[in-house]
Amino acid sequence: MKPHIVIGTMRWGSWGRNLSSDQAAKLLKSCYDENLVKFDLADIYGDYTTESLFGEALKKSGIKRNQLKISTKCGILYPGAHHRVKAYDSSKTHLINSVNNSLKNLNTDYLDVLFIHQQDHLMNFNELETVLTELKLSGKVKHFGVCNFSAYAFKVLYDKFPLVTNQMEFSLIKPGALFNDTLFQSGHYHKKTQIYTPLGNYFTAKNEAAYRLQNELTATAKKYNATIDQILLAWTLKVPYKITPILGSVNIERIKEQIKAFDINLSVEDWYKLLEISRGKPVGGTTQPR
Ligand SMILES: NC(=O)c1ccc[n+]([C@@H]2O[C@H](COP(=O)([O-])OP(=O)(O)OC[C@H]3O[C@@H](n4cnc5c(N)ncnc54)[C@H](OP(=O)(O)O)[C@@H]3O)[C@@H](O)[C@H]2O)c1
Helix, strand or coil: CCCHHHHHHHHCCCCCCCCHHHHHHHHHHHHHHHHCCEECCCCHHHHHCCHHHHHHHHHHHHHCCCEEEEEEEEECEEEEECEEEEEECCCHHHHHHHHHHHHCCCCCEEEEEECCCCCCCCCHHHHHHHHHHHHHHHHHEEEEEECCHHHHHHHHCCCCCCCCCEEEEEECCCHHHHHHHHHHHHHCCCCCCEEECCCCCCCCCCCHHHHHHHHHHHHHHCCCCHHHHHHHHHHCCCCCCCCEEEECCCHHHHHHHHHHHHCCCHHHHHHHHHHHHHCCCCCCCCCCCC
């Protein structure tokens, strides 16, 4: 198993490449052959279809279930055929039903990790503790995590129930987690910090920060004899909190190249220079955000 890497599946199905189950099985097998065995899913991916795609691919790949670590998420109601508005639901009924659906879709009888996908504004932390305990005792879920929780909400739940990580968005393009204590908290608890969209949509939907960074990223890539993807990843990996990027590429050759970012150690000044350009201002000052 390669340390500190998870393969994301958000773009495998209809939210991205629209892989057939044969193509998904091939990609799954290619990842497995590279010792990439941790996969990140969510019930809503592909408008509630990507879990089934993955389940089919797993069957076709010939890989045994216990050779993989499969995580999925629930707690978002995604508008479309099933829901008329985007909402969050962390009630007992919704979570139990979601887990049972995910197990069926994924052709498995357990999840390695279940994530609560968002911090529900209507969340009842005591009810959540009860349902997570019930799911754990049933053997249907081995471990639990959350995504996109504030540092305070993570602590409230973590004080009641063990959590493996607070999966958060973090990249050079969107470095906000540096400034709201979620990354710091993750490091403090010695958790692996799973980060999603680690390339900050640099290649898929450039924002202003990405445009500002273009020249410096090209120069830095040249300096370190690397690609821009590798520099973007190396920038996140410099943060000393067991950063575990969730790689979203659907291209195994690209994934293999990106992993080489673990061998790049950006200098402190290069790291801060890139941060400064991304934010459009140097670090410092006494007002938030720093
Ligand atoms: N918890 C949450 O709320 C949450 C939210 C979003 C995502 N996630 C998870 O995080 C995973 C990763 O997120 P992400 O997909 O945004 O990750 P990402 O790795 O930052 O972006 C992947 C995208 O960048 C493209 N790409 C990468 N390198 C490229 C290059 N050199 N040139 C052109 N295109 C390039 C990929 O295209 P190719 O496929 O062609 O390589 C793919 O479309 C998701 O799959 C999902 O599992 C979680």
